Amino acid sequence: MLVEPDFPYPCKSKKGANYIHKNFVPIGLLKLGSLYRDLGCDVQLVRGEKRREEIGKQPDEILVTSVFTYWSKYVWDNIRYYREMFPASIIRLGGIYATLHNKQKKFKKLARALKVRTHKGLHRKAEEYLPDYTLLPKVDYHATHMMRGCIRRCSFCGTWILEPERTNKSKTEIEKELIAIGKNRVIFYDNNILANPHIKEILQLFENLKVNKKPVLYESQSGFDGRLLEKDPELAVLIKKARFQNVRIAWDNGLADQDAIKRQIDLLVMAGYKQNDISIFMIYNFNISYEQMIRKIELCAKWGVQITDCRYRPLELDFDNYNSSMRYGQPTGSYYIHDKSGWNDKKIRDFRSQVRKHNIWVRYAKDKGRPYDKNMERWSDIHTTFKFFKMGRPPQLEIIENSPKWKQCIQSMNKIKRYFNVNNKLSQFDFKGFNLEKVDREIKVIIENLYGNTDNVAKKGM
Ligand code: SF4
Known part of the structure; x- marks a missing residue:
């Protein structure tokens, strides 16, 4: 039995810059599903806590996935639930949180108490399989990676720790995969898609690739690495021709990068994207002060692009009780605040609210020459x-x-x-x-x- 815990994925406007797929497709579990079926097992996928009668016979093995470390609570709640239901089953926990936290005292204690075996890093054997979408029939897109690892070492990011070895799919591999899957929407979960050395020929392939006799639409969930775009401006044209939607550029550093970011936006605009459809990925509650982040919003307003904001939470953190609906603030300690660079609860809420207003203005008012209104x-x-x-x-x-x-x-x-x-x-x-x-x-x-x-x-x- 494959278990995706009840993660509190945000559900936001599909059109909005902050749209994150309501339910990330648990690709790892779907690949494990293919592997175990190949081994002759009966496989089922459950999301969250299901009743005993919904599950059927006792599973021999229960494989649980984990994502962000700060959502560890949901992982252990689900494991506790299934451990009580199936005391004799083998429970294995894998995924991001398990890989990053398995040496921590709290993790070890819970794993021991609940008799959980840990899987660290990628599952090499499962990686050879395609996801089994019959386990999630309503998903109308294919989620995949065309590379693992990253060429950079950003301090806030876990990619290079989780995937220390860099691997890149070739044009032929990705073509075979997309044809075999047969879906007309593909979302790449790569963290730095342009770093794949075969990217240009892959993008050229996408321009002409037909699946079910129809073109395919693509999206990269993470922002494009603008430095790579600038290094090879033809990439912007190829991205557009390949029909990538919801394009985003990452602006992780401070104002010193503003000219470079503007050049990167211009490359996408020259390639045919409208400013409104471009979004700038920004991490806040981190090393850049609130005041500089507000200036970054002002610059995005001047350039007419949307913002996709991401609140920083350290990789060591295993909880996050931030609640956006508590407008008057939350007590200290409810969630992580990067006070070293002057952030506090009020500034975090204010920044979030300004980004929201900014995006609504870009989407609905900017082109009509109107100001934001409630x-x-x-x-x-x-x-x-x-x-x-x-x-x-x-x-x-x-x-x-x-x-x-x-x-x-x-x-x-x-x-x-x-x-x-x-x-x-x-x-x-x-x-x-x-x-x-x-x-x-x-x-x-x-x-x-x-x-x-x-x-x-x-x-x-x-
Ligand atoms: S470029 Fe992106 S994926 Fe690579 S280390 Fe930095 S944040 Fe992580």
Whole structure:
């Protein structure tokens, strides 16, 4: 049995710079699924804590994955749950947290108490397999790497520790893989995709590659290494021709790099991307002070590009209780604050809020020559809800505000969305082309199915 713990992945607007795939595809587990099936085992994948009757017979082995070290709580909660359910099964824990923390006292103590065996680093044998997507049939994209390791050694990053050995897929290998998988959307989880020495021929391949007789869309989850773009500007053209979407450039250092970042943006714009569609990856709550980070936002506003922000948490950290909805702050110690460079709770919240406003302005107001206004934020939230139900673009805010029925309907839609997010379920709705009457009818049915009847919704305070 493969277990992906209940990680609290953020669910954000797909259009937004901060869109992170609601559920990362647990590629490692899917590859292990292929390997174990090849060995003749019955394999199932579970996400979070499932009831005994949902699982069936006792598994011989339970393989649990882990991601960010600061989400260790979710890993141990799930392991504890399955250890109680299956005292005799072998439990193995692998993934990022297991690789980085396995020598720490707390980790060892828990592993001993719960009889957990640890797997460190990549699983060499499983790496030879393609992910088994039958274990996650709703995933419509292929998640993969075209290289492992990195040419750099950034102090905040674990890639070079997790993947000390650099390996690169060749054009032929990646072509064979994409054809065998047969999906028309591919997301690369590489940390520094342009560092693959075969990148140019791979991008040329992507330009013409057809799968199911259709072109493929690509995305790199991490930012492009702008220094490599500048070194070989043709890469920007090839990236565009290859149909990479949601392009991001990493700006990890201070203001001294501003000219270089501007040149890198210009390369992408000359290649055919619109400024609005480019995003700048920034790490905050780290060595660059709040004041400099605010200046970085101002420069991004001048350049008309979005920002993808990432709050720094040290690799040694095994908890993170930051709560963005606590607007008036959290007590010291709830989460990591890099006070060495002057960060504090207030500055962290303020920076986050400024990035959010900036992105909404870039997306909805900049091209119309309008300043940011609070209503855009409201409309942006409604837009996200509409996307969840595949309903396209919402009506204008004034129309919604003047329609009690729309307001009620959106409120119920938000409740359903929240239910799905809390329960870590993917959206299954497709309301394309529905009018308000039809949406209203469908929403009532869903709420009734989830909660018995619509009155219970209010009682349960959904
Ligand atoms: S370039 Fe990116 S992947 Fe490489 S070490 Fe730096 S942050 Fe990590």
